Amino acid sequence: MGASPALPSRPGSSVPSFADQTFTPPERIRNFCIIAHIDHGKSTLADRMLQLTGVVDPRQMRAQYLDRMDIERERGITIKAQNVRLPWVADVDGVSTEIVLHLIDTPGHVDFTYEVSRALEACEGAVLLVDAAQGIEAQTLANLYLAMEKDLTIIPVLNKIDLPAADPDRYAAEIAHIVGCDADSVLRVSGKTGEGVKELLDEVVRLVPAPVGRAEGPARAMIFDSVYDAYRGVITYVRVVDGRITPREKVTMMSTGTTHELLEVGIISPEPQASVGLGVGEVGYLITGVKDVRESRVGDTVTSARKGATEPLVGYRDPKPMVYSGLYPMDGSDYPVLRDALDKLRLNDAALAYEPETSVALGFGFRCGFLGLLHMEITRDRLEREFNLELISTAPNVVYRVEMEAGEETIVTNPSYWPEGKVRAVHEPVVKTTVIAPSEYIGAIMELCQSRRGELLGMDYLSETRVELRYTLPMGEIMFDFFDALKSRTKGYASLDYEEAGEQVSDLVKVDILLQGEAVDAFSSIVHRDNSSAYGNRMTGKLRQLIPRQQFEVPIQAAIGAKIISRENIRAIRKDVLAKCYGGDISRKRKLLEKQKEGKKRMKTIGRVEVPQEAFVAALSSESAGDKPKK
Incomplete structure (x- = not known):
């Protein structure tokens, strides 16, 4: 990555700054992310990495530093994946070498799996973090399989080894069984005390491969996220795959064909810093001054306007909304404000889908598609906080496919769209659900799943005391209080993950x-x-x-x-x-x-x-x- 303003000097520190550097050679770059279940310590471990590499002044350091939104800090969860560039000195083939680490801290909740999948596209390696007191949980497996699909290097790590309830030997064997490695190779760290974090960064440098790309070819960069700034317009986050991107050059967005001049190119370390450009394998941001949020799409390829690439990069699969709900302003005159707010929020949340709709009772509003109930709740909260709106949301429902006796077919995203006439069949979406819990709760879990019209697919013991149950369940049955009921029946020990699994005919x-x-x-x-x-x-x-x-x-x-x-x-x-x-x-x-x-x-x-x-x-x-x- 290009040269950037010098960081505060750190006397006696072995960690380099990014000052006075030209483009970083790809062999000195390591791109990796941290993936884990909810509350297994991703953000805390990222804090220790920030401190250890010295990119944050000790006076400015705070817990969960990379969680920027108020709502993330209040709830104690990560909603947006955050990238940061870290300097590190490591021993490479017996030579002390300055390495550039690109870290992406990802969310853990199943509703934000799309954020995780986008982060994995920008990486060559993934740190699989497991709580040493709780072991493998449902979302741990889901994120692991995502990383394996992308063919990333997996580094298994046990976190929270400082807890009195920690049992690292037992859970190291559990991880080794699933990942297919030796239990002794599972690293043990404490995100709270910092124990083992230096060794983890050295292991990242040793195991994660350097990015590969054509430095002399036409520039190609993948947009993996973007955000709207009221003063500077759209800020686009990219991972450069081929060539170089420099300030003041003209670039083209390949999906829309629009051309813009780059006003600023920079890195996040952990605050934005302007640089001389981005080279192969580097992650950073672009500012073009564009105010139209529709001109920057996640998954699009950025290339040079002059002698640019002809083939775009393979983009991201568009997320499919699982839950629909209507959002209406309390005051009808706020409808245009809500429309602009949704446009700007979608820039930062590519999984949000919406279209205008009208209700006799509530007036003009939008039918919004979400990945789950938490995603819906967070979106509404952000709209109210960030854009000063007062909203009414209708009861959430899933998408149904209704076949009529006359032969026509209707997609129903809102009960008011239910067709008139004689219905032949109603198809509802189903999900493949994975529940991991202590084995003494098998009976309670089975009873709950069967009461929600679930079908057992299989059951496996991960260890002597922990079991994995797999069910097919209607999406409509797990939308509201299924997770709460599961937690209460298992005294909080069960974890849940689900993925789309087609549809089935039901008497609805x-x-x-x-x-x-x-x-x-x-x-x-x-x-x-x-x-x-x-x-x-x-x-x-x-x-x-x-x-x-x-x-x-x-x-x-x-x-x-x-x-x-x-x-x-x-x-x-x-x-x-x-x-x-x-x-x-x-x-x-x-x-x-x-x-x-x-x-x-x-x-x-x-x-x-x-x-x-x-x-x-x-x-x-x-x-x-x-x-x-x-x-």
């Missing part, structure tokens, strides 16, 4: 919620026929408590087609029309009551039920919608 129906005979599209839902009555009872009971009383009686009904399956009534408010009658003839009072009765009857025929926004928010919140019926 659309349940409409009617207020005074009118269907409210925002409350409709697609559920299994066996659970329809329970869903109807739950929604009508909840709405009876949330909707304020009107001047007339309001029936709340749940219906499947023309069949009513549940009903609740909101009693009318009775105005005291006799307040002004003090004694006197009873016929006067009777006349007033009859007049009131006639007025209410007339009002009922033309009256519309007023549903406050708070009722929508409470009824459609994922917590309340997630209560599954007991079977």
Whole structure:
């Protein structure tokens, strides 16, 4: 990578700075990432690497340094993969050599697997991190298989060896069994104390191959991430595969054909630093001053505008949304703000999909596709924090394929799109689920999975006390509270991972919620026929408590087609029309009551039920919608 401003001098340090360097030869570069299950210590280990290589001033150092977003620091999870360039001195063939390490810290949650897969494309090696007190977990395996598919060099590492509950010998044997290495070759480190981190970096230099590319060929760089800055426009993160990219040259985005001048080229170490350019195997950022977020696409190839490459690099597979939910602004005038906010957020989150939609009850909004419930929750939180929006989200649902008796086929991403007429078959998405837990909880896990219409695919013992169960489950059944139920039945010891596994035919129906005979599209839902009555009872009971009383009686009904399956009534408010009658003839009072009765009857025929926004928010919140019926 190109020369960059000198870092603070570190007297007596053996670690080099990036000052006064030209393009780094590829043989002195190592690109690697850290992959692991949630909370196994990736970000803490990255902190120790930052400290050990001296790129962060001790006064500025803080825990989880690479987690930049407030929401990441509050929740204690990594949402965005972060790359950083580290200087290191290592012994290569008996010679002390200055090495450039490119580290990518990745998320651990299954909803952000797409972030991990993109990070793996920019690397030649992966540090597989396992908690020495918990061992291999579901997402550990999922990330390991992703890295093996990309043919990366795997370095198995046990973290948290300083914990009293750590059992490194036992879990080293477990890792060796799965990775296919010797238990003695599994490195042991402590991200908290820094023990073993120097040895790990030396092992990365020794085992991870240097990047390969044609230095003299036409420039080709892969966009693996981007972010929008209000002052500088789109900032694009790239990994250079061939050639060189330098400031002030003109580059072309190969998928869109647009040409831009590079205002700045730089590296992240760990803050952005301008450099003289990027060479083969280097990771950095480009700034073109472009404000249109649609002109920088993740997976696109950047090349020189003059004598550029003709063949683009193989891009990323587009992620397929698993869960759909409607997002509507509380204030209808915020619709354009929400549209711009989604455009800018998608630049930083390539897994987010959205299209405009209209709801009779909620007005104009967007139908958004997410990779899971946590992804949905984080996206909504970011929109509200970063763009000062107040949003209502409809109950999440998956994508169904409905075949009609007449032969036509409809893709249903929203219950309001459910086709009219006689349905022949409904296809729902299913996922292949992996659960890893102590063997004493096998019965509880099987009972839970079978109650959610799961089919057992197989079961393997990873060790004498830990078992891996594989199930096929409908996506709709694991969306809400499945993970919570799994954790509570296994006292928190189980871990869960899932991946897409096609679709199956199921007996699904659309349940409409009617207020005074009118269907409210925002409350409709697609559920299994066996659970329809329970869903109807739950929604009508909840709405009876949330909707304020009107001047007339309001029936709340749940219906499947023309069949009513549940009903609740909101009693009318009775105005005291006799307040002004003090004694006197009873016929006067009777006349007033009859007049009131006639007025209410007339009002009922033309009256519309007023549903406050708070009722929508409470009824459609994922917590309340997630209560599954007991079977």
